[in-house]
Amino acid sequence: MAVNGQQPLSSYASSASDGGNSIVHQGFKIMTRKLPILKAEPIDEMTRQLGITPPEMIFGDNLVSIEHLDSGWRIQFTAFEALDKVDKTSQSMLQVAHSKEWQSSREKKHEGITEVVKPFDWSYSTDYKGAIQKSTPPFQPSQKPIPLELLKRPDPIIFFDEVMLYEDEMADNGITLLSCKVRVMPARLLLLCRFFMRLDNVLVRIRDTRVYVEFATREVIREYVAKEEKYEIIRQKLSMRGLDAPAQLREPNSLNDLLPVVDTTLEHLIIKSYIARQLLSNSSSPYAQNSSSHPQPQVKATARLSEPKPYESKNGDVPVDGPSQTIAHKVAAETRRLLPSVTETYVAYGVTERLVKECAHQAEYSIPQRNGKDEIIPKTKNGEDLGVGSGWWYETLGLTPTFNTWAQVTFLHMYLLTVRMRCFPAKHAPTWHQHLLNHFFYIAEDRMVTVHNVRSSMARNNYLKDLFIQWRGLLAGYDEGLIRGDAVLATAVWRNVFKADEDLDFRGLGEVVSYMRGVLKGLDDMNDDTVARGQVVFGDPGSERAGVLVSSRMMASLDGPRPGKNASISAQTGR
Structure with a gap:
């Protein structure tokens, strides 16, 4: 990780196994982790790596991070990285002067005060602005401030957390602490990392780092503001306002407006999926070598798969995201050659997101x-939120528009893609399977928050665990149906999609089974290169009805002879 834009000299390996709380929203994953104070052994290791003694209360396993899943851009805030920015040389004259002044003001009451003045910045002051991935684009200087008017809107908060990173009472002569707060709204988020230090009778200091993200534009603004003032001046200002100075001096929010600004910086960046877009626009695919068994490069229009309408370039290639440039092709090809395992992940991530x-x-x-x-919000008899849906699955098949129905129909189509991806080369298939499933859980959790207002991360995690169990069972059931026949496959569809409803329309069930068989045939007709481009568009299941209504040979024998040639033959033979 790069700290404040530079690579740190050392890295502390957290031993935490707790995944923390997280939310995935608009392509961003926001995560917090709060664990107890470090024990003796991890503190000793941190001391060795930092070269200074950590604060009294060090939460070395705590974390706040913001990650853009598509591009891999990430910024995180940890105690170790913040302490690594503390002055370890005692060369800061401002800090040394304050320590002498503080010692002088206390020497009559504390004879051993010199023990507090350590050969480093004993206030643990840090200008930490977070750590970003070294391989991702850095922040650039900017004059654009954080849009406060947007943050003042009464938008619902879909995620909030506060995380303490470290705290020290400075031998009962003040306080120094570093903490992070993050709040996520539907259209944007704001993170505040605040360092607060109060050295009694000497100095009050606040250093704020704010990270603002606008989801729609992927713009990130980082603002750093440092403020400080002499302790006595702040105490006088509080007294002049008729406030309880001792109490207010413990509250950073009460002091923030009283401190003059001594330093400020503004930076911004626009997150772009550089590598993924170049690779997806490339005319070649890592699966072209495996496409000889399926020579047709275009998707066949069938009753089950609709013909996609991609942009057609002049040279006959069919890039995914529009016109491709020669330079981009060369960069993508060279990147694939040098980093095959890395590019595989980027390609699979981008394409499976589109497919999901x-x-x-x-x-x-x-x-x-x-x-x-x-x-x-109306409820079903099982207590689910009842929505409004359109299309064949709701209007013709009669399914109830709920989250569970949406998940099961989505699972059904994901299963069809999974069957096709099993035909990818063995070393590639697991990556595609995993990304396909991951993207479903990203959008499922996002839907829980934005559509169903499930704000409890514990409740969302329980729902996601249930969905994963359903997915595992669904794989086994549908696989068995593909092998043993349509009757077994129909039973699996009945259990999952129709929730084992005994009053279902069996013709609709037959249409779903016929649709699944048809889609699998259409996917089999595609070569690997076409599937790896994400050129799959599902058709209308309603087109299966005509075939489903045709009586089978067994049903025809039970219903009696049909009029026409067969009937006349039966009459002549007496059968």
């Missing part, structure tokens, strides 16, 4: 009442 969105779109629904303050 296509799967999720099939049974899309909404809950209109969620936008009203006093409106009550």
